[in-house]
Amino acid sequence: MATDVFTPSLQHVLDFAGIFVFAISGALAAVRRNYDVFGMAVLAEVTALGGGLFRDLVIGAVPPAAFTDAGSFSPPLIATALVFFLHPEVERINSLVNVFDAAGLGLFCVTGTIKAHDYGLGLVPSAALGLATAAGGGVLRDLLAMEVPSLLRWDRDLYAVPALVGAGLVAVLIRFDALTGPSSALAALVAFVLRLLAMRFHWRAPRAWHRRSAALQEE
Amino acid sequence: MATDVFTPSLQHVLDFAGIFVFAISGALAAVRRNYDVFGMAVLAEVTALGGGLFRDLVIGAVPPAAFTDAGSFSPPLIATALVFFLHPEVERINSLVNVFDAAGLGLFCVTGTIKAHDYGLGLVPSAALGLATAAGGGVLRDLLAMEVPSLLRWDRDLYAVPALVGAGLVAVLIRFDALTGPSSALAALVAFVLRLLAMRFHWRAPRAWHRRSAALQEE
């Protein structure tokens, strides 16, 4: 199975790291909403595992990896404990958390696309599921925190576009039979760097044309 | 498979049209919430494909049609582009959009019920899934737009009841072995006309008895 882009052990470390940083962002969102420690654990698990769970349900990979890999549940619980005891310190290194989150985004959009294609989906649906794998957990986190999904807001730095570029690159690589460990890593790196640049330079997506001018007048 | 109620080519045109008008309503909801163009695309895709996706997951038709039919992703993207560039014009013909939406509702409640029954579900669950196919995308749209699902609000014209009548008619037709192209089309037409009448005459569903009188006093 081509899902393992990197060597199995490296892949495992990267998966663990991606799940962990997504879980941190979920636990922090729960603290900001004044949820209790149990709510923190739920948001950590949902943020970290929700995107992959959706992908696995769609491609028919049941039970989903989140429920078969023994190690899936633990990283979000560790992240919850960390945020529970060291919340101010974790908030202080929030920009560092965002860098790791960008790394998780790059990694998951690539592995999500590859896994969907392994299960027989076409290139466009595979890339769409790669995006859903990377960004879906964050949408579920925001819904459970009763916040407008930051993925959809015009006043947030680009999040989906880097993942879409990474997933699209993988689809192109598959199309031309050029998917290898290094080329997948490159696609993940492109998504990662694009997200970092989007945060650094506050890149944003446009809103509907005439709506935008109306909104400016309102301000 | 009896899912194709009409001739394949007509069925395809109708599916495309239903997906397209649902997507328009999703993109418009995103503009009203001030989402960016990417949020518009997400809401368009979710509104158009969400109901069918839920149905396919429940009946075990994985990967769902939304991820295998090459043409499923495109209509929502076209709808997004249209609303992006011509938002005021699309809003202006909103009542026309509502007519098409009613047509999509009629079509999807019928095809959804038939597909669920094809996969071995009983008549009542099939009709329930027909309703979910037709109305589920709109509920997901409202959740992502952080709005009370219009399906559930007492001050909105009946939306689910027409779909339920259409789905129920199909179940009755199946029960009496009378499901044909014309009879399915009739069921879709009944749902369509009921929805148009509900909009024209502002038909609404009642609220709980004593709550209602209390609410009137509050006003």
Next chain:
Amino acid sequence: MATDVFTPSLQHVLDFAGIFVFAISGALAAVRRNYDVFGMAVLAEVTALGGGLFRDLVIGAVPPAAFTDAGSFSPPLIATALVFFLHPEVERINSLVNVFDAAGLGLFCVTGTIKAHDYGLGLVPSAALGLATAAGGGVLRDLLAMEVPSLLRWDRDLYAVPALVGAGLVAVLIRFDALTGPSSALAALVAFVLRLLAMRFHWRAPRAWHRRSAALQEE
């Protein structure tokens, strides 16, 4: 199949009762939000069947029990009719409803864990799905009612922990080959009593450490 913890007929009565009381809480939430009778039915069905539906999708038991057991749809509709006509009376016996809800919680966390394990999941994922079976419907109810899921709020009495204890007990019983009718009933009883005690003594879960002191100063 070991899912039937008790004699089939008793199990059936208990399932019916659990679905029914969850549905009552869904219909009441809809009335509080001023939804119409159709919204009441949707929330009743979702609250009662949502947790089990999620579990069945994850373990690949499709179509889910909610769509194959002929009797699944009816209890929520009866609950809806009851609340529709007798809303003030039902509100008045709300504490009695909460007792039945606690019983449903105890029952569903046990049967959910057993069913997940029957489908080949490990002990920890099975217990997690047992919790999701018992508490998932309530989360969906709150999302559709546009309310912060009470499961996650720090100012609500413990709800998930009793279910987690019950599900964990079942996992331990399975591990030591000690799962029998009486021992499962005991696990359900422990969860039930813990929930009653949590309501009686307002047991709550802690929030993140330094956040908590900050929040106290705010008050």
